[in-house]
Amino acid sequence: MGIDGGTELKTLRPEEFDRWWDHLARAFGGGPAPLEERELDRSLTEFDRSLAVWDADAIVGTSGAFSFRMTVPGGAVVPTAGVTMVSVSATHRRRGVLTAMMRRLLDDARAKGEPLAALFASEPAIYGRFGYGSATFQLHAEIDTGRVSLALPEGTDEVRVRYASPTEALAECEAVYAALVPRRPGMLARQPGWERAALLDPESGREGASALQCVVAERDGRVTGYARFCTKLGWGPSGHDGTVTLKDLAGLDPASEAALWRFLFGIDLMTTLAVRGRPVDEAWQHQVSDLRRCVPRTRDGGYVRLVEVGAALSARTYQAPVDVVFEVEDAFCPWNTGRWRLTGDSKGASCERTSDPADLALSVRELGAAYLGGVTLLSLAAAGRVRELRPGSLTEASVAFGSPVTPWVSHGF
Structure with missing residues (x-):
């Protein structure tokens, strides 16, 4: 070409x-x-x-x-x-x-x-013109574990946490990950070979930190969670000043997750827990004694593009009944341009071309941003990017598109 x-x-x-x-x-x-x-x-x-x-x-x-x-x-x-x-x-x-x-x-x-395409943008300004919308966000934090404590949920003490070889525990950790994939929009089912990406740990990239470490959470002899991390010892005027950097954490239930966070908070000689690229609705934010000393902040994560509007909108469910006609603009993929009638609820959905009058007008970029349920159509309308043509349709569609669990793209690519 x-x-x-x-x-x-x-x-x-x-x-x-x-x-x-x-x-x-x-x-x-x-x-x-x-x-x-x-x-x-x-x-x-x-x-x-x-x-x-x-x-x-x-x-x-x-x-x-x-x-x-x-x-x-x-x-x-x-x-x-x-x-x-x-x-x-x-x-x-x-x-x-x-x-x-x-x-x-x-x-x-x-x-x-x-029906979908997704990416992580090194420069966010680039991809909007190709129809990608910012659909998920990531949580970062620098937790002062010397001053912040955790209030843990019932059952945490029943979970055992033990060190494990990252390589030897890989299959058990991947089973936990696979069980979590259907629970959160944006998570990626692991393709063969991708499990090795989580173990990539070249010595030249450690910058003085330890090799990759792993602990697993167990309940009744079954692995119910894991955390991968590294540590870097430091010393200041007041003594030890080390940092734990969290690479990955997953738990099948609240108690297993809490047990892993408690472990990370309590590693000897460490006073900071650096958290990168986590879901923005993680429970630890409601368990800490002082959120300000965790310095939480968010940034854009995954960008989503609807390749086929009808197939994509039909593939998901909606948390409230919806019957709305979209007037879609898509200059880069013109096969999506036109009116689409979406009908659906929590059991299923259908999205077909229609000649009926439009209720909402927007571009495919806005549909991509709202698709996983982490960005509301109401907020996009307030930004001037969605137009309501039938009174009431905006709220109806915005509520329906929502997700009770915040979307999160679970690993880079």
Whole structure:
């Protein structure tokens, strides 16, 4: 496929991977990357879904997609194109390279029958014009464990926490993760090989911290949760001043989760627990004695795009009955443009084309933002991005689109 300026878009071949990956690394700052990370990326790359833009014999653009399945409200796990590895050479800006790659990736997702696409944005301003909406958020915190205590739920003392080898406990941890996938919108069913990403721990990337550590929670001899973390010992004028950095935590029930947090709060010689990329509705925020000393903050997480409006809106359920006609604008994927009638409730839904008068007018970007239930149509309307054409329809649709559990994309890609 030719692009303006003589560049050409091609499917990546396995023997081109190192050049492709080197270009990507340079585009993201050019720092040295561990060999372990490169080899993991090589093993996970779907070459038939990976793209390189060439200018003569030089790669000037990269992108690709993973064949994921994402949980949507109601618990269904829906085929989703996980858009990834996107870069354009600084020498080839504003020449249509990115647009050509986005066009090809969405066309391929549609051909594969994937109603959704998702990505993490290195620069959030880029992807709105391609129809992606900011749909999930992440919680970060720096918890002063020397001054903050936890009030724990009933049953916490019945949970045993023990150290385990991250590798030897992997299968048990993955069973916990798999059980949680249907419970929260945005979670990704783990594809074969992706379990190894959670164990990536190159020594060159530790910055003085320990190797990856793991504990598992057990109840009645069964693993009911796990936490992966590292520790870094520090000393200040008042003595020990170490930091625990949480990498991953999951529990099948509130008591198991609480037991894991209590363990992390109580590690000897550590005074700070650094939390990154967690769900914004985690219970520990209501268990701590002083939330201010946890310094919680949020940032954007996963971006969602409806590849096929009808199939995507039919795939999820709705927490209240809804019957609404959307006037959808989608300049980049024009097959979505037009009126769609959504009818549904907590048991199922249908979304079909219609000639009936529209109740709400919006672009596919707003549908992507609201799709998982973490962003309300009411808030988007207040921002001027959704127009109500039938009085009352906005509230009706906004309530229906909500989720009782905050959506969260469970790992990067």
